[in-house]
Amino acid sequence: MESKFSLIICTYQRPNALLKLLRSIGEQKLYPHQIIIVDGSTNLETKNLFAEHEFRNIEYYLVAEKDRGLTRQRNFGIDKISHDSLITCFLDDDVVLEPDYFEKLIETYQEYPDALGVGGYIIEEHIIWERLEKKRAEFNEFEFDGWKRTLGSRNILRKKLNLLSDKPPGIMPEFSHGFSIGFLPPSGKTYPVEFFMGCAMSFKIEVFSKIQFSEYFEGYGLYEDMDFCLRLSKLGALYVNTAAKLYHYHEESGRPNQFKYGKMVSQNGNYIWKIKNPNPSFSAKLTYYKISFLLAFIRLSNVINTPKKKEAFTEAMGRFFGLLISKK
Numbered sequence: 001m002e003s004k005f006s007l008i009i010c011t012y013q014r015p016n017a018l019l020k021l022l023r024s025i026g027e028q029k030l031y032p033h034q035i036i037i038v039d040g041s042t043n044l045e046t047k048n049l050f051a052e053h054e055f056r057n058i059e060y061y062l063v064a065e066k067d068r069g070l071t072r073q074r075n076f077g078i079d080k081i082s083h084d085s086l087i088t089c090f091l092d093d094d095v096v097l098e099p100d101y102f103e104k105l106i107e108t109y110q111e112y113p114d115a116l117g118v119g120g121y122i123i124e125e126h127i128i129w130e131r132l133e134k135k136r137a138e139f140n141e142f143e144f145d146g147w148k149r150t151l152g153s154r155n156i157l158r159k160k161l162n163l164l165s166d167k168p169p170g171i172m173p174e175f176s177h178g179f180s181i182g183f184l185p186p187s188g189k190t191y192p193v194e195f196f197m198g199c200a201m202s203f204k205i206e207v208f209s210k211i212q213f214s215e216y217f218e219g220y221g222l223y224e225d226m227d228f229c230l231r232l233s234k235l236g237a238l239y240v241n242t243a244a245k246l247y248h249y250h251e252e253s254g255r256p257n258q259f260k261y262g263k264m265v266s267q268n269g270n271y272i273w274k275i276k277n278p279n280p281s282f283s284a285k286l287t288y289y290k291i292s293f294l295l296a297f298i299r300l301s302n303v304i305n306t307p308k309k310k311e312a313f314t315e316a317m318g319r320f321f322g323l324l325i326s327k328k
Helices: 017-028 045-054 070-078 102-110 153-160 207-211 224-233 260-276 281-304 309-324
Strands: 006-010 034-039 057-064 087-092 095-097 115-122 139-145 147-150 190-193 200-204 237-248
Touching: 006 070, 017 045, 017 115, 034 045, 045 057, 057 147, 070 115, 070 139, 087 095, 087 207, 095 190, 095 224, 102 237, 115 207, 115 224, 139 224, 139 281, 147 309, 153 281, 190 260, 200 207, 200 224, 224 237, 260 309
Parallel strands: 006 034, 006 087, 034 057, 115 237
Antiparallel strands: 087 200, 095 237, 115 200, 139 147, 190 237
């Protein structure tokens, strides 16, 4: 497959983070032939970045209010894709790439011709993976494909209550609340999935004639990536290549307040659950709400055991509000 591909980066008031990303792109073994920057900022700091630094193949757009917001900016960028691109990649503005990121990502389409989309793999340095030896993982550990890692306290409690997913990472169970892509091991292998992370996505161009990003997800987004992938997974195959690695730094600027974030976790989470399972069984509904309320109470308990008490309280209240009041 010809390696010509486009890259779309949607940004919002993060010029310093964006500069770090662009520098890591400059070190890539395989370089995009088109880089579309869609800036939703309300100031000119990001625009000024391109007057001070030169980068190859950049197309910069400062969008108006009507096109501002993550999903709108992504759809705006899709409309600007070059006609000779075969693949379009998406990156968040607060990631930094390993030098062979694009090379590994594009190679996946050659290895798996049926792929409509391929996701990258976030390096999480605080998570320690080990190869499984002869004995199985302990109760407080998660195992997959010959690897194991420690479960967090939330998932240990869910396991005790028999509320953990029995599906592989990247596959949503009927009651939602499955294992994220972060539970795939750093094996260097490629795994079939139903969704991957929005900070490290790529798709064949043909995809965008069938679906686009939903504007249900206003502003910051949250789970808009999962919504897109779940809808696309009904049309064809998606994969994550754990050899295509990057770091995600979760910049605080541009994020919503904690109450709004908690509300979005609940309301947007319910929305994508219904995208995958429009008619869940009674048992699945019961399990979904058990887990959702459990996680909200756990977040509330962080008022006691974390120094960021106000953030924990307001996010928990947002989660409860979102569970009780559906989004109109």
